[in-house]
Amino acid sequence: MNKSHHAQKATGKGDPQCFTGEAGPPKFKVGDRVRIKDLPDIFYTRCQVYTRGAVGEVAVVTHESPAPEDEAWDNVDRPEWFYIVRFKQSELWPDYPAAYANDTLQTEFSERWLEPV
Amino acid sequence: MAKKSPGEHKAAPMVEEVSDFEILELAVRELAIEKGLFTADDHRHFTEFAHSIGPLPAARLVAKAWLDPKFKKLALEDGVTASKEVGIDWLNPTGFGTPSDYTDLRVLEDTPTVKHVVVCTLCSCYPRPILGHSPEWYRTPNYRRRIVRWPRQVLSEFGLQLPENVEIRVEDSNQKCRFMVMPMRPDGTEDWSEEELAAIVTRDCLIGVALPRPDRKQNAQRPVHKAIHPVQHDH
Amino acid sequence: MGGTHKESDAGDSNNTSGEYASIALLEQIRRRGRVWRDLSAQYGVENPDPPWKVCLEGTCEALAVQACALPVLERRWAEDELSETLYQGVPFPERQLLALAHTMIERGLFGEDELARRIEKVGERLNSV
Numbered sequence: 001m002n003k004s005h006h007a008q009k010a011t012g013k014g015d016p017q018c019f020t021g022e023a024g025p026p027k028f029k030v031g032d033r034v035r036i037k038d039l040p041d042i043f044y045t046r047c048q049v050y051t052r053g054a055v056g057e058v059a060v061v062t063h064e065s066p067a068p069e070d071e072a073w074d075n076v077d078r079p080e081w082f083y084i085v086r087f088k089q090s091e092l093w094p095d096y097p098a099a100y101a102n103d104t105l106q107t108e109f110s111e112r113w114l115e116p117v
Numbered sequence: 118m119a120k121k122s123p124g125e126h127k128a129a130p131m132v133e134e135v136s137d138f139e140i141l142e143l144a145v146r147e148l149a150i151e152k153g154l155f156t157a158d159d160h161r162h163f164t165e166f167a168h169s170i171g172p173l174p175a176a177r178l179v180a181k182a183w184l185d186p187k188f189k190k191l192a193l194e195d196g197v198t199a200s201k202e203v204g205i206d207w208l209n210p211t212g213f214g215t216p217s218d219y220t221d222l223r224v225l226e227d228t229p230t231v232k233h234v235v236v237c238t239l240c241s242c243y244p245r246p247i248l249g250h251s252p253e254w255y256r257t258p259n260y261r262r263r264i265v266r267w268p269r270q271v272l273s274e275f276g277l278q279l280p281e282n283v284e285i286r287v288e289d290s291n292q293k294c295r296f297m298v299m300p301m302r303p304d305g306t307e308d309w310s311e312e313e314l315a316a317i318v319t320r321d322c323l324i325g326v327a328l329p330r331p332d333r334k335q336n337a338q339r340p341v342h343k344a345i346h347p348v349q350h351d352h
Numbered sequence: 353m354g355g356t357h358k359e360s361d362a363g364d365s366n367n368t369s370g371e372y373a374s375i376a377l378l379e380q381i382r383r384r385g386r387v388w389r390d391l392s393a394q395y396g397v398e399n400p401d402p403p404w405k406v407c408l409e410g411t412c413e414a415l416a417v418q419a420c421a422l423p424v425l426e427r428r429w430a431e432d433e434l435s436e437t438l439y440q441g442v443p444f445p446e447r448q449l450l451a452l453a454h455t456m457i458e459r460g461l462f463g464e465d466e467l468a469r470r471i472e473k474v475g476e477r478l479n480s481v
Contacts, residue, residue: 007417010213014197014220016293018213046239046291050265062294063221082292084223089287093266099281102230105265107289130396135478137385138446142404143478144470145453146411148462154421155414163417164410216416217424240428250409253444258432341444 006076016065019079023064026081027111032058034085034114044072047113055117056087059106067110080111166210171249172320174203175297178224178247179323180314183302192299196222205247218245219293225286225325226299232283233298234272234325236264237290244295248323254341255324265289275326276337288325298325305331374438375457377468378450382439387446405445412452421461430455 010018028034038052039045046068061083066076089096089103096103150157178199182189192199197207197220207220214220222244225233237243238261243251254260264271268285272278279285288296300322306314321327321336388402415422431451438454439447457464 007211007213012208012212014208014214016219016221048238048289048291060223062223062292065293068292082294084294086286089268097269100269100285102282102284103268103286104284105287105289108292108294110292129398132391132395132397134386134391135475136388136391136402137381138387138449139402139404140471140475140478141381141385141453142408142411142449144467144474145449145456146407147474148466148470149411149415149421149456152462154461155417159414159417160407160410162410163413164407167406167409167413211417216413240425240432256444258436 009076016063016082019064019066019076021064022079023081023111026061026083028058028061028081028083028114028116030058030061033117034058034083035117036085036109037113037115039113041069045069047109048107050092051085051087051107051109054087054091056085056091058083059086060084062108065110067112069110069112082108082110083114084108085114162210163215166215167250170245170247172323173315174200174205175244175247175323176315176318177203177311178297179299179318180311182224182299183314184311189299192224193226196224196297199224200247203247207246209246215245218242218295221294222247223294223296224299225288225296227301227325229301230283231286232279232325233286233288233296234264234268235288235290235296235298236261238262238265239291242290242295244297248297248320252320252324252336254339257341259341272326275321275339277327297323300325300329303329303331372434372438372454372458375454375464377464377471378454378457379438382442382450385446387443389443401445404449408445408449408452422455422459427452427455430458 006015009015033055034057035055036047036051036053039047041047061081063082064079065071065082066079070076070078084106085108086104086106088101089105090098090101092105146160149155150160178192181203182192182199188199188202191202200207200222207214207218207222209215225235227233236255241251241256241261243255245251260271265287268287269279272285290296300318302314303317306317316334317329317331319327319329319334319336322329327337391397391402392399412422412424412427415427416424431448434451434454435442435447439450442450453467456462457467
């Protein structure tokens, strides 16, 4: 993967800032409940197995960027919105102790991984 | 530091032998340069940058935010802009950031009922420009796999036990955002200056595995546990 | 490596990885090399890191930029796997260095023989008085 074009695009702005305004309106907003899709990930992804199928709540709408599944192959033409999603730990791990029902975990997804609940 | 007086200057002790690892490092680097993978000047540039980073700017950012509500608001809304006020430009050293970090810093604010802790389960993403190099334990598969699943167990290994009513919020840093924790200002620090406050905000507090204490200015010693099972990429 | 991934089975006692074959040259350094932990204790040096660590970091960064000979994530994954297998028991950052050299040889960025010759030359230079 040649990064020199990326360097040019990001110089003086930073990455992901250099993709601002390229993804259109975000599909989700803070507070929306979403489910993580179980998409095939034969090649490359940064979506963790432990979140697949889980339901959480959008905590932050972060930025626009190509999804890593595309960017790993140098495809930067389709930026998406990214979201930090908050899960109850008990939603991710069925055996999580009930005494700590308040505990949560947050991680980030590109829009393609989320579906409304 | 020992006090030095003129005339009896004594050089710090040095390792007086060349190890096989020192030779290997230079050999690998020279071959990479010879093959055109990067230039000697690239290398010098990145090494200089690697030398210059550490946890102090992040500690200052927290101390400043404790003292100045306006700055705190900025830090929580726009970590990259707030970083500039403690001398960190996320676009360094290349003009678009480092080759291995992106430039979206998020500051996670602890409250009496929420305690944040940061991990990267996929590799070891870390807000290096403002926090320096990650500690060895942060890179271990053991920490990365267990903190998401048994956060209370792992935190108690760090000596941090939190009551049931405090929500432990694990932040798994898996995309372009980088995270640092803004812990709560501890009691007993009233009237402290920014510099005094920054001194107790250690690296471990900024990752979220420790809480600042007025009497502690060092990261606790912690043995690195080996993973019980071989590494597994959780994706 | 690359984009592929796998679930490793939890074969605790079995430390060999199907994917990584040992490299004689690096194996020799692993066995014979003196790690910073021991050297610094012997000479009473307080710096927790060897002086070359920061240069190693510079190399890792430089490899990830421009031509991108070795992307960060691929380097880290290989380092994780090698740290749990061939270089298990080697302290950090020596482990990171062995893993980097291993990965570069494996990816054909340079050969084992080439590296051996270079090590000899560098060794002579650093040890000359």
